[in-house]
Amino acid sequence: MGSFFNVIWQNLPQLLYGAKLTLFFSVVVIIVATILGLIFALLKISHNPVFKKTGEVYVHIFRGLPLLVEIFYIYFALPMILPLHKWFHPYFTPIAGILALSLNEGAYITEIIRAGILSIGKGQTEAAYSIGMTKYQTMRYIILPQAFKRMIPPLVNQFIQTIKDTSLLSVISISELTRQGQIIISTTFASLQIWTAVAVIYLAMIFTLTGISGYLERRFKIDKR
DSSP: OHHHHHHHHHHHHHHHHHHHHHHHHHHHHHHHHHHHHHHHHHHHTOSOHHHHHHHHHHHHHHHHSOHHHHHHIIIIIGGGTSOHHHHHTTSHHHHHHHHHHHHHHHHHHHHHHHHHHHTSOHHHHHHHHHTTOOHHHIIIIIIHHHHHHHHHHHHHHHHHHHHHHGGGGGGGTOOSHHHHHHHHHHHHOOHHHHHHHHHHHHHHHHHHHHHHHHHHHHHTTOOOO
16 A cells, blocks of 8 residues: 555655646637637527527537547647648647647537526616616626526536536547656556546546635625525
């Protein structure tokens, strides 16, 4: 048992470095994906047929393809059309990873935000218009604040999924937690110890986010009935 923990202890700094990168990519992807989700959700509920179709096409494409295919396409196929390596050298690999994850997660967040907005009764929109508010003011001050409370549980679930999905970035050699685990195992052959440590670190991050979700639900008094 002593040797079991010794292997983990000796490689803990490298694993924690991978965990820091996992958190960094998760936070950046969540921010970018939320912005994309808000933009395309507004496009999908627009009365303009071009905007509405644009939002629908985005969601259909990026929810319809496996995330791994999207990562491979942006990392390997897209540079054959555009000189992305030259434009973003030496940061092409992390940018490709963030772009692929953000586009995929953004498609799911689009549907979460759209459903949240549509869950607010039309009467509130009509009441806002009746007191002279513009469309922007109605969305900014009336609809989105109420919809946000209802969106918290599904958004947190999607953020948890984002943390887990960052493990797929290991296929393009981004040194996040899973990749660090693979590198350590290639030299120590201690699969049981290292994968156990990797699993515990992922669970610690996800349980922390779940706790934050619970706090936000209590803070905003979200009715779960």
